[in-house]
Amino acid sequence: xDQLYIVYVDDQREILSTLEKDLKLFEAHVRLEACESAxxxxxxxxxxxxxxxHLAVLxxxxxxxxxxxxxxxxxxxxxxxFFTTKKVLLTGQATHKDTILAINNARIEKYxxxxxxxxxxxxxIQQLLTQFIVANGIDYTAYQAIVHQPTLWAYLQKNT
Amino acid sequence: xxxxxAHIDPDIVxxxxxxxxxxxxxxxxxxxxxxxxxxxxxxxRLFLVLTGEVAGFLESESGNRHEMFRSAQKMFVGVxxxxxxxxxxxxxxxxxxxxxxxxxxxxxxxxxEQHTLIEDxxxxxxxxxxxxxxxxxxxxxxxESALKKLYLTEKYASLGQMAxxxxxxxxxxxxxxxxxxxxxxxxxxxxxxxxxxETIFSYFDRGFKTGQTLSSxxxxxxxxxxxxxxxxxxxAARKLAQIDFDAHKLSQFSGVMDLDEITDxxxxxxxxxxxxxxxxxxxxHAVHVLQSIKQLSVSDQExxxxxxxxxxxxxxxxxxxxxxxxxxxxxxxxxPELHANHGELVQMWVNxxxxxxxxMSGAQTENPTLFIETGRKRNAVWVKIANNGPCIxxxxxxxxxxxxxxxxxxxxxxxxxxxxxxxQRLVDSYNGRIEVKSVPGNTAFExxxxxxxx
Numbered sequence: 001x002d003q004l005y006i007v008y009v010d011d012q013r014e015i016l017s018t019l020e021k022d023l024k025l026f027e028a029h030v031r032l033e034a035c036e037s038a039x040x041x042x043x044x045x046x047x048x049x050x051x052x053x054h055l056a057v058l059x060x061x062x063x064x065x066x067x068x069x070x071x072x073x074x075x076x077x078x079x080x081x082f083f084t085t086k087k088v089l090l091t092g093q094a095t096h097k098d099t100i101l102a103i104n105n106a107r108i109e110k111y112x113x114x115x116x117x118x119x120x121x122x123x124x125i126q127q128l129l130t131q132f133i134v135a136n137g138i139d140y141t142a143y144q145a146i147v148h149q150p151t152l153w154a155y156l157q158k159n160t
Numbered sequence: 161x162x163x164x165x166a167h168i169d170p171d172i173v174x175x176x177x178x179x180x181x182x183x184x185x186x187x188x189x190x191x192x193x194x195x196x197x198x199x200x201x202x203x204x205r206l207f208l209v210l211t212g213e214v215a216g217f218l219e220s221e222s223g224n225r226h227e228m229f230r231s232a233q234k235m236f237v238g239v240x241x242x243x244x245x246x247x248x249x250x251x252x253x254x255x256x257x258x259x260x261x262x263x264x265x266x267x268x269x270x271x272x273e274q275h276t277l278i279e280d281x282x283x284x285x286x287x288x289x290x291x292x293x294x295x296x297x298x299x300x301x302x303x304e305s306a307l308k309k310l311y312l313t314e315k316y317a318s319l320g321q322m323a324x325x326x327x328x329x330x331x332x333x334x335x336x337x338x339x340x341x342x343x344x345x346x347x348x349x350x351x352x353x354x355x356x357x358e359t360i361f362s363y364f365d366r367g368f369k370t371g372q373t374l375s376s377x378x379x380x381x382x383x384x385x386x387x388x389x390x391x392x393x394x395x396a397a398r399k400l401a402q403i404d405f406d407a408h409k410l411s412q413f414s415g416v417m418d419l420d421e422i423t424d425x426x427x428x429x430x431x432x433x434x435x436x437x438x439x440x441x442x443x444x445h446a447v448h449v450l451q452s453i454k455q456l457s458v459s460d461q462e463x464x465x466x467x468x469x470x471x472x473x474x475x476x477x478x479x480x481x482x483x484x485x486x487x488x489x490x491x492x493x494x495x496p497e498l499h500a501n502h503g504e505l506v507q508m509w510v511n512x513x514x515x516x517x518x519x520m521s522g523a524q525t526e527n528p529t530l531f532i533e534t535g536r537k538r539n540a541v542w543v544k545i546a547n548n549g550p551c552i553x554x555x556x557x558x559x560x561x562x563x564x565x566x567x568x569x570x571x572x573x574x575x576x577x578x579x580x581x582x583x584q585r586l587v588d589s590y591n592g593r594i595e596v597k598s599v600p601g602n603t604a605f606e607x608x609x610x611x612x613x614x
Contacts, residue, residue: 011484013372014438021431027395034376044380065485093481 212259367433
């Protein structure tokens with residue numbers, strides 16, 4: 001119950017294991033799950049939702065066999081259960097049209113281009129995770145070690 | 161540029177011949193290459209070609225000869241000088257083969273005869289005028305298409321140069337990365353082998369040699385087993401699952417050391433091994449792509465003996481990203497070696513395969529599959545590249561090989577419309593043939609290249 005999840009989807013294992021290293025700092029507080037396809041990810045987040053856990057951040061590649069990243073993120077965007085989930089598109093190959101779709105239909109919070117810079121990536125995820133925590137009224141003190149301090153500060157100043 | 165002779169109504173010729181040529185006809189015979197007239201030479205004769213063929217040439221300032229007209233049997237020569245009363249040949253007229261001509265002399269007619277002559281010859285004169293006009297038009301069109309071709313060749317050449325420049329720019333960087341990553345990988349490997357205990361090193365070794373072998377789903381399954389059966393915290397269970405740890409060995413560790421600590425250590429070393437494994441793989445891939453780009457550069461036109469199957473494999477590697485989302489069914493046949501340019505062939509396959517992939521992904525074809533087959537038939541090698549995507553509309557089939565024809569006008573994934581035109585040009589340069597057949601669910605390009613037996 002109430003476990004936070006970061007799920008990342010890419011059909012290339014090398015990319016998944018690189019992402020995993022960049023996300024390591026969250027490891028102790030958030031469950032990290034790698035998926036090799038959109039359908040695998042869908043199954044996983046169904047399960048975690050049923051268990052009463054939260055999908056905080058969803059990171060997806062775009063060009064994958066089966067469902068594309070943007071279609072997948074669009075489906076998640078239209079799924080009431082994941083209304084507050086922060087969606088990230090991580091891709092090197094989106095066309096202009098894809099990008100428009102990603103913003104308008106999938107309502108992604110962040111577009112990260114491959115190859116990405118580890119530090120910037122981690123900070124982005126930290127920000128998004130923090131936004132998710134405060135937006136959902138989750139006790140942020142339990143995540144003190146990994147929250148993005150400026151984001152948290154901004155929130156606290158506005159709300160106290 | 162040869163121009164096919166335009167014929168005037170034979171009845172008119174017959175009539176004129178009977179009236180003017182037959183009574184006083186004089187004949188002359190020219191051997192092939194012999195001059196009938198020279199530019200600016202005086203000429204008061206009107207010729208009728210009886211057999212053979214003559215052609216008029218103008219010499220340009222640069223000394224090149226340009227064909228201006230061509231007259232075959234039953235056609236007149238000298239119409240301009242005769243009827244314009246300039247009496248001066250405006251072109252060199254040369255026999256293209258042994259030819260017989262009949263002619264009349266202007267001065268042999270009386271003034272009144274000359275007038276009826278002009279009236280009678282009016283259709284011939286008009287015909288001549290319009291023929292010259294048509295000829296100029298054809299020349300213009302030919303020039304235009306030549307210019308277009310030149311423009312395309314240049315466009316293509318500059319793309320090739322850009323690619324070559326890019327490859328050159330990346331060459332050193334990737335060279336350094338590749339060389340040093342191999343070196344450092346071996347150093348690290350040796351270092352760990354000498355300093356770490358066997359258990360820990362074995363996980364580094366496995367990650368190093370095979371990379372990540374378990375799928376994300378398998379890892380999740382194993383994690384679940386570990387947490388359920390062995391009552392392990394999720395974090396540690398996931399690490400053990402990732403390194404494919406044999407749960408039976410758990411008992412060996414119990415009590416000996418802190419399980420968490422050794423789990424972390426094994427996982428860490430495995431992860432380092434996998435990272436190095438992936439770096440080496442990625443850098444090899446980068447080197448390979450770079451080599452392929454270099455081979456594509458147009459400056460290299462050297463031909464050597466090669467196997468077509470190798471060039472197909474190479475094209476598939478180049479297009480690894482595009483072909484990742486489709487099934488590739490490659491059935492290389494037993495092929496003799498061919499005298500060809502490596503880069504040109506790779507380019508051909510890349511262009512066709514890329515189109516196939518884009519058409520399938522554009523139409524979201526279910527179970528998209530690329531079929532590639534090669535074989536030998538008599539003195540030719542054939543390559544068939546097919547896909548189960550949407551078909552090419554009938555009205556486009558004729559046009560797909562034309563330069564500037566493209567259906568890809570979508571956002572950034574636009575096409576230059578050069579792909580298949582380049583393929584056609586290259587196939588032509590090998591005296592080969594390319595055919596396309598397309599029905600819904602099967603579009604196939606078949607290329608035949610004759611085996612050069614010399």
